[in-house]
Amino acid sequence: MGCGGFHELFRVYDSRYDSRNTGYNNRHQDDTQEKISLIKRLYAEGSIDRDRYYSLKDRAYNGNLSFEQLMDIKESSFDSRENSSQDEDKPNNKNKSINKYKRKIRELKSSKEKVESIRSKIKERLNELLQEKEKTEEMAESMVSSSEEVAREYIEKKLDLEENIQVLKKREKELEKQIDEIGKTMKVIDTKMLDYEAVKLQEELEDIKKDI
Incomplete structure (x- = not known):
């Protein structure tokens, strides 16, 4: 109306x-x-x-x-x-900003959980590859004296495993960097939310004083 x-x-x-x-x-x-x-x-x-x-x-x-x-x-x-479109200090805009930041925090937390889940799987796979590499090295050493051809096959397998290990280690570092960036972004948003909430509380107190 x-x-x-x-x-x-x-x-x-x-x-x-x-x-x-x-x-x-x-x-x-x-x-x-x-x-x-x-x-x-x-x-x-x-x-x-x-x-x-x-x-x-x-x-x-x-x-x-x-x-x-x-x-x-x-x-x-x-x-x-x-x-409201010209004045960022209006209460309605503050509420919208707080809601926007809360939504971003939820989205960042969800992204962080996904990244951590992938990193956990990579760690598990890395451990498996490292164990397999160690066994392959042992097999290659044991076969050198009896069969150079078989020993060569184990060495080639070891090289393939090492390549896969390096790829996963690189991905793991990238994911750790993403997690760190997400954490920093969440802290920035938390700071902005606290600032908005502090200003809002101050305005509410001023409104209460007006009625006294």
């Missing part, structure tokens, strides 16, 4: 409140219900978040919330959305 529709709801309330045929208790009840309706509309429009929604409802039921304050919230939210 645009600002015009929102003002219309206030005019409906003012007309009802000024009616001489309505008793004080009914006016008070209508006042609260009208505010609750407006709060629900603000929440549905995305002008307030879930925590603010429940906070405003409590204030309305306790009689600590005026229509002027609700209108200020509506207009403030509208201005915030209008300027």
